[in-house]
Amino acid sequence: MIPHDSIVALATPSGAGAIAVIRISGENAITIGNTVFRSIKNKQLTTQKTHTLHLGHIIDDTKTLDEVLVSIFKGPNSYTGENTIEISCHGSTYIQQQIIQLLLRKGCRMANPGEFTLRAFLNGKLDLSQAEAVADLISSDNEASHQIAMQQMRGGFSNEIAKLREELLNFASLIELELDFAEEDVEFADRTQFHELLNRIEFVLKRLIDSFAVGNVIKNGIPVAIVGEPNVGKSTLLNALLNEERAIVSEIAGTTRDTIEDELVIGGIGFRFIDTAGIRETEDVVESIGIRKTFEKIEHSQVVVFLFDSSEFKISGLKLKVELEKIKNQFPLKPLVIIGNKADKLTKIEIQNLKTEIPEVLLLSAKEKTNVEDLKNELLSFVNTGALRNNETIITNTRHYDSLLKALDEIQKVKYGLETNLSSDLMALDIKEALYQFGMITGQVTNDELLGNIFANFCIGK
Template identity: 65%
Template sequence: MTIQDTIVALATPSGSGAIGVIRVSGSKAIDFCNPIFFSRSRKSLLEQTSHTVQLGLIKDGDRVIDEALVTVFKGQRSYTAEPSVEISCHGSYFILNEVIQLLVQKGCRVANAGEFTMRAFLNGKMDLSQAEAVADLIASDNAASHQMAMQQMRGGFSNQLKELRQELLDFASLIELELDFSEEDVEFANREQFQNLILKIQKTLQYLIDSFAVGNVLKKGIPVAIVGEPNVGKSTLLNAFLNEERAIVSDIAGTTRDSIEDEISINGIGFRFIDTAGIRVTDDKIEGLGIKKTFEKIEQSQIVLRLIDSPSLFNEDSKTPTLESLKTEIDKLKSEFSHKPILVIANKLDGLTGDQKEVLQLEFDDIHFISAKQKQGIGDLKEKLTSLVDTGALQSQDAIVTNARHYASLQAALKEINEVQEGLNQGLTTDLLAIDLRQALYHFGEITGEVTNDELLGNIFANFCIGK
């Protein structure tokens, strides 16, 4: 792979459709496309003004392949910052493949995954974190993940890091200068100002590191475990959330023996609901494995919905737990997982009397009443779920970290900055301070792409789709 090649790829999903767009980029993009395109205006693509569209025929010799619209981007005024052409054909797999093969015959090379965006990065159109946000934007499937990707693509926290890195680089230059005059015992870098900068960087890095906990789950979907005894209505609740028959519903206890997961968007936020196996004492080995997995899913979830069969609590013949034992079990659950919300959901509301409802309200703080079967109270429960999500950073347009690579680099940078601060406090020599500063600058550069290598770029852009 070389950046000097002119590359071609289908930019729209493969398969039949109304329209398919073929993207060509490279120094000879217009030269290679010009011989196969015959415009209605008889104007050559070489003569066409940048950012304009022409209608014409795509031909292989005398054979007409398709009628298409061709858009030309000249000079550096394109996505990749190099001459580009976009051909909008009819979306037949045969037509699109014929046009791509024709361009390959003219001298193009088929693009690798993410190669257009990689060229945009290498040509200075965006930094590395912005390039990675392009993939996140394409993969976004709800308003929250879309907004985070857009924030990052427009600069996000990379602009903050660039400013801090430049300030740190300025001080690092002065520190390095002091090394050249070490025998004269001079001090170019004001230590008080340097301390203030270090404190500022520490605060920013810590905020960004902390934001990853929210950003990562928002990006992937917030995991919500639905937990309870067999036949309390867990699968029915999952189906009510999804508004489809996703999970099997049966009166036979122990029907769900493994976790079932599905994701929906509520008020623009992705939630990943997990219908777990019913919790009870059982001799069935398979069901027992499912119950063990239930507790693993509780650990992995961000929110737990503890569903109860509310009418059965007032039925003396019921095999389900008594009100007292249930309260003890839920208190234990809240104590064991005190770091996450445990919502008590009283199902089968339609089978409760007014007095029984009051008893449950007295026993459990902030209990939510629903009828999963009748879909009563589901809207209020959805509102409660969204209220538990800390989206303050999104609402205020603050920077938020969603990328694990960025998270690791931020942690490494903070570690080195802490070393610099400790060195300043202990009055370390200039040469030792300079070592920690170089390392901190290195980790800053890893995020935005000032520091990179071919292996890193290959790993990042290999996850992109072809044509982007």
């Protein structure tokens, strides 16, 4: 059931600022706004055109609360599809609260989290996947996640799913028609065309499912563990990557007793760097705990950067190779970037010998910040950005991923049934289930519990 009461919320972040925007939406939103607004030109909001701005004051009886700008959006030509007004007031928290409390007394109620977007969905302004993209857009903190959210909010993913669903629905109708004329023994659905459609749907579903691995990484950032022996420059490298003094640096081995995390955007992709305690044998209880945490962080990271002091390679080269093999054997599926730090201290012959011993080594100087960009490019190479560059649909939502997996399973059942001449009534059941999963993604099939779970994660005011 679509609600018709008027809701109000602060649409800008809470706290003091230059301006704040208070949003009202509902059947009586403009009427309620008109009762508290006094135009400097004596205009009535109820008689004004949609998408217009009006200067005036918010009045509580005889008390003037603030000078404001009021924007009018008449339904259905508004974000929610309902009558909506936005009051741009000065950003004092006192003013914000006074205006909101006044509107509550005039008949509004406080909006629930995401209720404006929920109403946009219920009024057909957005489908469910587009509504979820709104939340992703608000939380995007790098270029790649922003690009994906924008594409989904504009309907890129929805259109792809809707097209597949429509074609499958057409064939489902023909299959159902055959069931109505079962005694006639006729076929309305061309089996060859149906098989081609199923192959095409299967291909698209697999591509979308495969894209989730990339999408999840882009949305949540790529965790990178920086490991190595104490005092090889892990904290210095982290500071060089972040271009700030984030980690404590000293000549004392074991200075980093715990993991330090920070984020950096490289080529539009978010990376979460974890500077860990040095790996070595120690009797220090606190340092031992840090080393144990190091291996836990490696377990949860997607990329491992192993750092060593290249100027000490002559002395510790054999031990270094043993440590590298230990990490490779313990984490065989994780990309490993081997970094020789303090390369500014090496001679040309020492560089040549080191590259002969460890061909994949990347030499740099964290202190001098030389070749740090090469490391950034190396890290970026682990992310498949081809789909992004080609503006392909990328899945980032776990709910969508789950529905796509279930839809693919049903499509493969239909394919098997078609290839084994399964009866039409049994195939129709699998087709219906596939259509159901498509509908779950876009919101053509939904329930109150699902909507509650989705919109509960939105910020209030959106």
